[in-house]
Amino acid sequence: MSLDLNADTVTLTEQLVNIESVSHDEQAIADAIEAALSPLRHLELTRRGNTIVARTALGRPERVVIAGHIDTVPLNDNLPARNDGTHLHGLGTCDMKGGVAIALKLAQDLVRPNRDITFLFYECEEIEAEHNGLSKLVVSDPDLMAADFAILMEPSNAGVEAGCQGTLRVDVRLTGERAHSARSWRGVNAIHRAAAVLTRLAEYDARRPVIDGLEYHEGLNAVFISGGVAGNVLPDECVVTVNHRFAPDRSEAEAEAFVREFFDGFEVAVSDSAPGALPGLDKPAAKDFLAAVGGQVNPKFGWTDVARFTGLGIPAVNFGPGDPMLAHKQEEFVPLEHIARCERQLRAWLGEDR
Known part of the structure; x- marks a missing residue:
């Protein structure tokens, strides 16, 4: 055309x-x-x-x-x-x-x-x-x-x-142990373990800094959840992908440090990042x-x-x-x-x- x-x-x-x-x-x-x-x-x-x-x-x-x-x-x-x-x-x-x-x-x-x-x-x-x-x-x-x-x-x-604002995307990985769903007590459900991650996100209090007279509003949100093996198997892995939008008074390194501290105790891997x-x-x-x-x-x-x-x-x-x-x-x-x-x-x- x-x-x-x-x-x-x-x-x-x-x-x-x-x-x-x-x-x-x-x-x-x-x-x-x-x-x-x-x-x-x-x-x-x-x-x-x-x-x-x-x-x-x-x-x-x-x-x-x-x-x-x-x-x-x-x-x-x-x-x-x-x-x-x-x-x-x-x-x-x-x-x-x-x-x-x-x-x-x-x-x-x-x-x-x-x-x-x-x-x-x-x-x-x-x-x-x-x-x-x-x-x-x-x-x-x-x-x-x-x-x-x-x-x-x-x-x-x-x-x-x-x-x-800058943007940072991380994968929070939860692990468990596979087992037949009929004998679920013999394994550990990784998807269930994601509940703690989601609870932290639901309780997140956004930072709202004022820069040059402009108020920015940060965000921290789950954007994907992946996991599962079969309809009768407890999953041994679950990944929650989280997007953090951070105000431009923070560097990428500072934003990553905040996210890692926020998810202290969990495995966190950065998959994408761009500065504000x-x-x-x-x-x-x-x-x-x-x-x-x-x-x-x-x-x-x-x-x-x-x-x-x-x-x-x-x-x-x-x-x-x-x-x-x-x-x-x-x-x-x-x-x-x-x-x-x-x-x-x-x-x-x-x-x-x-």
Whole structure:
């Protein structure tokens, strides 16, 4: 399917949504984006895997990254897209093809912006960090990531969400002894032992630190439980997978230490981890952007790639259409007004200096 960059941004969003792009299956949408941007002579185009980079090279004193991931979570009977005149419904409308559509329109229309711009359309954000297109780009082409400021077009209710929480996933392993269920007293049921883990989680009291005037809210939740051998056998192993969302005033090491202490007495193994990002609202580029778009700044509770930019010393914020509470839900949608507002504000900030 082709993309029409001359269409209005809502129509372009719908075109993007209707190209299925579940993580690891982004080739079709990456091909469409590359084909749409290739004729634009004011952009330098680079492709790495299914990540597309488009850059202006005007020699401006400041460079801004505008980034959006092109993958989605798996389908849930929520395609094709549906426009009811107020909202666009469907998988990826909110997270985050509305933001990608805005970036594509700006990439076409802003031939001489007042800042140099790097547009990043990248793969595999919704899965493990090792597959993330930005993490691969840091290794293969770190110069393409360079900037003074970065905007992640993640859904943020068309407002600014600063920083992000880190994420840590661990497996808590319980062991037992197999036995025939008819003689259960001869064994030890590992699944029953998981009750103590779940009780601790149910009693968890979330930390809510205030950073740069923004209150973050941590979380610690079981997200998977696995175990079992057969319908007549006591299981000798059970694994409870736990996700910890930690505020950006804690490092990954500090978050891991907290989780290990929380589950003291149990076997804990880390399976995935990514750092948070401090708000960085005191940076000059961030102050300039906030002054331009106005409105209240909120903390980002979910993890986003602002953390990746912060790790490179680049201040970054989330700013995109859609309610982040709708991300990954079957009833996902994006308000058409959010798309229009974000596009209008970015155009005004980036200007057109001819």
